[in-house]
Amino acid sequence: MELAAKVDALMDGLRDDLERLAAIPSVAFPGFPAEPVGEAYDLLVRLLGEAGVEHIERIDLPGTAPVIFGEIPPPSPDAPTVLLYSHYDVQPPGDEKLWLSPPFVPTPVEGGLRARGIADDKSNVIAHLGMLRAYEGRPPVGVKIVFEGQEEYGSPFDDYPRTDPERFACDAMVIADLGNLRPGTPTLTTGLRGACEVVVEVRTLEEPRHSGEFGGAAPDALLVLLKALSTLHDVHGDVAVAGLRREEWTGTTYTEEEFRELAGVREGVPLIGSGSLGERLWSGPAITVIGLDAPSVEHAASAVVPYARAKLNLRFHPRQDAREAQDRLVEHLRSLRPFGIPLTVTPGDTGPGYEATTGGSAYRAARTALREAWGEEASYVATGGSIPLVNGLAQAAPRAEVLLFGAQDSMCNLHAPNERVLFSELRNTVVAMCAFVREYAAGFRAEGAS
Known part of the structure; x- marks a missing residue:
């Protein structure tokens, strides 16, 4: 079956699992109950097992929620290993009066669902699962899975991975804790301030x-x-x-109209600074x-x-x-x-920034994969937000290529009331992840043979 058709056949089940996961108020902040975080952990361990991940460990670090670590060995000695990261904890809902529906009741919106954490980052957890299901637990690469349970509040992955480099050793990693510049625009994030x-x-x-x-x-x-x-x-x-x-920003960026709407700039109030928005926001x-x-x-x-x-x-x-x-x-x-x-x-x-090296075989595979999923060339953007865990994982596997893409988009209201995810972005992200591991495995073998 064609890859896209296989993913389409999985989407009903993925949507159901996303709703189940998003209904769990897995807030790992102090003052919130720990039981929902454990419930989300248990659900994901079960879903990973059903997706064919036989080796699953629980990592307990001091003062933090448990980390799920799963592993599928490479199918052959010449196959690469890809680390997949996302997190199952979410931001607190904030003032629930500002929500159009209860934050932990996944509610249909046009083209998607609304709930706290449904975009950041549970959609990306489900996207990883979707790739594993599409390959029936036997992808063409080795896989290491890291689903963190306390990213939103004091992530241990800022420092922990470098203390256990063997566990996190890989050839490439897909850190799915962000997404596209706008819906329908395939995006690779290459820099973090x-x-x-x-x-x-x-x-x-x-x-x-x-x-x-x-x-x-x-x-x-x-x-x-x-x-x-x-x-x-x-x-x-x-x-x-x-x-x-x-420095001058040479990648893609927002239009001024998009940015004004996203930032909620009042009518008649000018933006500050000079130069392109990318330069002001990212470089x-x-x-x-x-x-x-x-x-x-x-x-x-x-x-x-x-x-x-x-x-x-x-x-x-x-x-x-x-x-x-x-x-x-x-x-x-x-x-x-x-x-x-x-x-x-x-x-x-x-907290340090991060700039990815984009010339390797993993980036070539990712560009092909995103083009296959969305039907257009991927854009390069950066983000003004910091994700220190990227450096933590990159230091543990210094030779690995680091790719940042996922099912969110910059208009999904992450960390804000009425957070939502679009099914089109989730579906295309699953297709992209499937195509990425296929293309990366082929390119990796070809480089090894040359």
Whole structure:
């Protein structure tokens, strides 16, 4: 049977299993019950076994939900091994009043289903299962399966894989924790911006002082902080911190109309920064003030503010070293003396970016596979979000090609109310994964024979 027809014959069962999985509130955050996470784990172990995975292990790491590890040996000595990653835990639903239907009641929408976690990342879990079913548990490659149970809250895969490299050894890996730029546009994500945090604070007075009696000479800590923060961007809104890498983006990106709708930009409000959206979002830096300690307007007193603090989030170029990027921001802030007053600057957490090497046989196979599934050439994009586990897995298998694609799309409302997945994207992702392992096995053997 033709590959696409075989997948089409499986889709009813895959949809049913996606609904069963999405109905389980497998939130691994503190304060949420652990039983649903265990229920999702048990369901997936059963589904993997039914799909022909005979070797399944439970990995228990300190302070985290269990990881499912499955393995199918290569069918021949000259066949490659592919690691398949996705996660079965989900984000909390947030304010349920903003949902059009209960978040853990999978509900039909036009062309798909709505539920928390149905796109991120349970659709991709099901896509992996679909590939295994299409090959009746005997794919043309060796397979290692990693279904993580706590990716959304403190993933152990940021660090753990490098401590157990033999387990994660492979020739290529498909990390399915994202998807297409837009529905119907096959997309390979080749870059992830890194992230770090910095806290800057100002203390000028022992306590508040009457603004009428002291204002004008007594140093206002909030004014000092605001003057410092205003130096982080130029008049166009571009980051003005020296040493942060920025390059032209040559891949595909959003139209401005798509981005405005996705970001919820109010009518008449311009976007900030200059250059292409890809450059602003993916191959250049971004600094966001994510927290501010200052008197609230509602409880404001007529007093000079003695203390103010801000927390900054920096996103930086995929190839820039995380510590270097953070150091550039810290140095910029420490060099300032707004009104002659020094700032206290404290560096926080860092997470590296990632840029894939795209010239190998796995990428050639993936481009062919995505073209077969969607009927058009794959686009290359990056993402401004960080997925540190990519580096963790890549460090465990440094020679493996890393591919990032899946059944989500950027309009699926992941982490937001009314998250949804489209059946067309799920179906095409299963076809693409099936075609990928077929093409990769053939190309790998051909390279080995040459």
